[in-house]
Amino acid sequence: MKNLLTSLLAVLALAIAPAHAQELFPSIPKALGEPHPEGNEYWRINHPALLAHDRDLVVLEGIRDVDASLVGCVVCHAVNGPDQGPVPMPVNAGSPDNSCQVCHQFVAIEIGCFVCHASVPSKEDVAMILPQYSADDEGWRAYMEDLAALQEASQ
Amino acid sequence: MTSPLHREKGAELSRRDILKSGAALATVTLAPGVTLMAFGGKKAAAGEDMPADGLKPGARWGLLIDAAKCPEDCSACVSACSAELGWENNGLETDPQWIRKVTLRDKETGRTNSLPVMCQHCESPPCVDVCPTGASFKREDGIVLVNRHTCIGCRYCMMACPFKARSFVFAPVSGQKSIAPRGIGTVEGCTLCVHKIDRGDGTTACVEACTATGNNAMMFGDLNDPDSEIAIAVATYASVELRADLGLNLGVRYQNI
Amino acid sequence: MDRTTYRELRFTPRFWGLVVILGAFVAAAGGIVLYVEHYGHIVTGMNNQIVWGVPHVFAIFLIVAASGALNISSIGTVFGKKDYKPVGRLSNLLAVALLIGGLAVLVLDLGRPDRLVMAMYTYNFTSIFAWNILLYSGFIGIVALYLYTQMARGVPEIAQKSAGMLAFVWRLALTTGTGSIFGWLVARQAYDAAIMAPLFIAMSFSFGMAVFMLVMFMTTGISTRQFPLALRTRQARLLGIFVAVVLYFTAVQHLSAIYVAEHAGVERFILLEGGIYTLLFWGGQVLIGGIIPMIILFSKQAATSGRLVGLAAGMIVLGGFAQLYVIIIGGQAYPLEIFPGFEVSSSFSDGVINAYTPTMLEFGLGIGGVALALLLALGGMKILRIMPDNATE
Numbered sequence: 001m002k003n004l005l006t007s008l009l010a011v012l013a014l015a016i017a018p019a020h021a022q023e024l025f026p027s028i029p030k031a032l033g034e035p036h037p038e039g040n041e042y043w044r045i046n047h048p049a050l051l052a053h054d055r056d057l058v059v060l061e062g063i064r065d066v067d068a069s070l071v072g073c074v075v076c077h078a079v080n081g082p083d084q085g086p087v088p089m090p091v092n093a094g095s096p097d098n099s100c101q102v103c104h105q106f107v108a109i110e111i112g113c114f115v116c117h118a119s120v121p122s123k124e125d126v127a128m129i130l131p132q133y134s135a136d137d138e139g140w141r142a143y144m145e146d147l148a149a150l151q152e153a154s155q
Numbered sequence: 156m157t158s159p160l161h162r163e164k165g166a167e168l169s170r171r172d173i174l175k176s177g178a179a180l181a182t183v184t185l186a187p188g189v190t191l192m193a194f195g196g197k198k199a200a201a202g203e204d205m206p207a208d209g210l211k212p213g214a215r216w217g218l219l220i221d222a223a224k225c226p227e228d229c230s231a232c233v234s235a236c237s238a239e240l241g242w243e244n245n246g247l248e249t250d251p252q253w254i255r256k257v258t259l260r261d262k263e264t265g266r267t268n269s270l271p272v273m274c275q276h277c278e279s280p281p282c283v284d285v286c287p288t289g290a291s292f293k294r295e296d297g298i299v300l301v302n303r304h305t306c307i308g309c310r311y312c313m314m315a316c317p318f319k320a321r322s323f324v325f326a327p328v329s330g331q332k333s334i335a336p337r338g339i340g341t342v343e344g345c346t347l348c349v350h351k352i353d354r355g356d357g358t359t360a361c362v363e364a365c366t367a368t369g370n371n372a373m374m375f376g377d378l379n380d381p382d383s384e385i386a387i388a389v390a391t392y393a394s395v396e397l398r399a400d401l402g403l404n405l406g407v408r409y410q411n412i
Numbered sequence: 413m414d415r416t417t418y419r420e421l422r423f424t425p426r427f428w429g430l431v432v433i434l435g436a437f438v439a440a441a442g443g444i445v446l447y448v449e450h451y452g453h454i455v456t457g458m459n460n461q462i463v464w465g466v467p468h469v470f471a472i473f474l475i476v477a478a479s480g481a482l483n484i485s486s487i488g489t490v491f492g493k494k495d496y497k498p499v500g501r502l503s504n505l506l507a508v509a510l511l512i513g514g515l516a517v518l519v520l521d522l523g524r525p526d527r528l529v530m531a532m533y534t535y536n537f538t539s540i541f542a543w544n545i546l547l548y549s550g551f552i553g554i555v556a557l558y559l560y561t562q563m564a565r566g567v568p569e570i571a572q573k574s575a576g577m578l579a580f581v582w583r584l585a586l587t588t589g590t591g592s593i594f595g596w597l598v599a600r601q602a603y604d605a606a607i608m609a610p611l612f613i614a615m616s617f618s619f620g621m622a623v624f625m626l627v628m629f630m631t632t633g634i635s636t637r638q639f640p641l642a643l644r645t646r647q648a649r650l651l652g653i654f655v656a657v658v659l660y661f662t663a664v665q666h667l668s669a670i671y672v673a674e675h676a677g678v679e680r681f682i683l684l685e686g687g688i689y690t691l692l693f694w695g696g697q698v699l700i701g702g703i704i705p706m707i708i709l710f711s712k713q714a715a716t717s718g719r720l721v722g723l724a725a726g727m728i729v730l731g732g733f734a735q736l737y738v739i740i741i742g743g744q745a746y747p748l749e750i751f752p753g754f755e756v757s758s759s760f761s762d763g764v765i766n767a768y769t770p771t772m773l774e775f776g777l778g779i780g781g782v783a784l785a786l787l788l789a790l791g792g793m794k795i796l797r798i799m800p801d802n803a804t805e
Binding site: 233244246247248249250251252255256257258259260261262263272281283284285286287288289305306307308309310311313314315316317318319322323324325326327339340341342397398401412 | 449461527540542750758
């Protein structure tokens with residue numbers, strides 16, 4: 001009887017706790033570019049499967065025109081680091097401010113992707129995903145400034 | 156008549172006990188794997204429906220290298236590959252080398268020669284045969300690649316390759332190029348600039364660099380396209396495969412070795 | 413009908429001492445694995461020319477010895493030699509323990525050991541490596557079943573014989589697979605030989621018996637148990653024959669290779685000019701691992717002196733490590749013949765003998781695997797009724 005009561009209390013405690021977790025939910029940095037047509041909730045839940053599926057299309061079949069390309073994620077979801085010279089640079093996945101890490105460190109799931117993949121975009125990547133920026137220093141500076149403006153707006 | 160000695164708790168378990176604990180052990184061990192397979196099996200089904208529009212149908216990409224046009228002191232191809240794909244060889248035995256310049260000296264005649272050697276993109280690659288997880292694979296268009304998501308870093312492909320085409324990543328990597336993800340603990344090698352081919356550049360970094368130097372020792376193209384420059388060249392002029400005795404039908408051919 | 417009584421090993425101070433020492437080695441190996449996984453294989457002596465090093469030497473030795481250790485129970489069950497029946501359970505236990513130790517070293521030396529689970533359901537069936545993984549796991553299951561038929565009451569004789577036969581055939585397939593890892597590589601001058609498979613089978617007989625006898629003496633040392641002299645005498649003679657067979661296959665392997673002009677270079681390297689490899693071949697494999705133990709084992713004194721036999725077994729083990737070092741690392745040290753007839757040089761060590769300096773980390777990992785195997789065997793002997801309780805003569 002005592003065991004039953006104890007386990008019941010434990011289950012109740014576990015059930016109530018997540019309700020309060022709303023206040024602890026990480027603030028996900030805003031991203032550049034068009035929002036995903038399927039909605040953020042869809043992408044938050046399904047991005048592991050989508051990334052895995054599309055990576056097999058790219059690697060094994062050479063189909064590059066996919067929705068879930070890591071380069072695409074990295075370009076739009078880049079987050080600038082604090083005060084890194086005249087133009088702030090995006091932080092890589094080693095930093096907890098990186099937009100992937102903000103959630104992943106909250107749920108304590110290690111990201112394996114950036115052991116191999118670049119977590120910081122290059123000029124060419126930016127020009128490919130967001131054509132409004134040109135693939136040169138001019139376009140790069142515009143991209144950085146827009147990122148900085150976005151971050152300030154969401155402060 | 157069993158003596159009291161044999162009734163004590165010991166290893167002489169009854170068959171039922173063993174089966175019960177065995178079943179429990181098997182369930183605990185197999186359940187995670189079964190779950191993984193149930194939820195991880197999607198990709199195979201999806202892949203079959205997809206059209207292979209990423210690849211040129213019927214293509215077989217290859218290189219033709221003229222050793223006579225390759226000067227001994229030029230390594231533009233190596234520098235270009237290094238810059239394009241983001242690897243560096245600083246002379247350490249653990250540094251990667253996806254393409255290298257090899258200097259030859261004929262033992263009988265003393266004639267010297269030089270040429271670049273990289274992954275030969277065999278039609279029957281020994282590395283693909285021996286990879287336990289199938290990470291080393293050949294694409295439909297003949298390019299032999301390492302799927303680094305599946306590579307467990309066993310290095311058996313490195314043992315099996317007759318051309319020492321592959322390198323192992325010995326230390327954590329940072330600052331990778333986005334077109335060439337590479338990381339610790341996996342095996343890598345020449346990708347025949349698959350990223351350039353797939354976006355329609357029609358050439359590789361090494362061939363581009365060689366052409367830019369004016370030596371024109373390297374040619375890239377579709378060996379299966381009878382109208383391509385490379386197909387006409389190999390049909391007209393003599394060319395050989397390295398280690399032709401192995402019968403691997405290589406995608407890289409050499410002239411004037 | 414087997415009238416032997418089987419007992420667990422007792423807790424003695426020596427038993428605990430051994431457990432502590434073995435446990436320390438296993439813990440050290442665990443630390444090494446974490447260190448190498450964090451910093452990368454650059455901290456080891458392996459490089460792009462020598463990709464398989466000392467850990468693989470240890471792993472392959474343990475796996476080959478595991479398959480050979482099963483032989484003892486096969487002689488009792490499958491071949492019906494009643495002197496061997498009492499040690500059948502110990503043989504099975506040791507086979508599984510050695511295999512797990514060897515696999516542990518092999519798996520923990522992977523570049524990405526965290527991907528092992530994925531490797532278990534992503535198979536490339538043209539790879540002998542993939543087949544080996546299936547053979548190794550199957551071996552553990554089959555030998556466990558075999559041990560069950562030996563230990564459970566009321567199991568009919570036919571069940572034990574069938575399990576024993578299955579295990580025997582399976583282990584031959586397993587060792588053939590292990591030898592073929594090297595024998596099926598066309599790329600390297602030292603491999604690409606069908607004889608590698610039978611050579612490894614012969615090695616398994618020899619190393620397995622030698623390791624088994626050393627473990628027997630180890631348990632004698634930490635308990636009051638003595639194994640029957642009749643058994644030990646037969647084992648010593650059999651071990652001598654096994655060593656001779658290994659020497660035979662080695663001779664055939666090298667004589668055939670010498671005869672072929674294409675392989676003259678690598679044979680000259682291994683047998684004459686290879687420095688450490690030549691020393692390990694003639695001194696380690698042939699002399700210490702072959703000729704001297706044979707002389708000891710075929711001598712009259714070996715029939716009664718446990719110490720001499722133990723010495724011979726120890727030398728065979730050392731010779732076995734030397735043999736595998738020459739095969740695995742010597743085979744990689746000799747350069748690939750990409751351009752036959754040419755002298756070759758490049759920035760990627762073409763055309764040169766490749767150097768390898770193993771670090772203590774690699775030895776630590778390998779020894780940790782041996783310690784793990786022995787620890788598992790000791791654990792099994794303590795928990796299960798494995799040790800035969802035959803009175804000494």
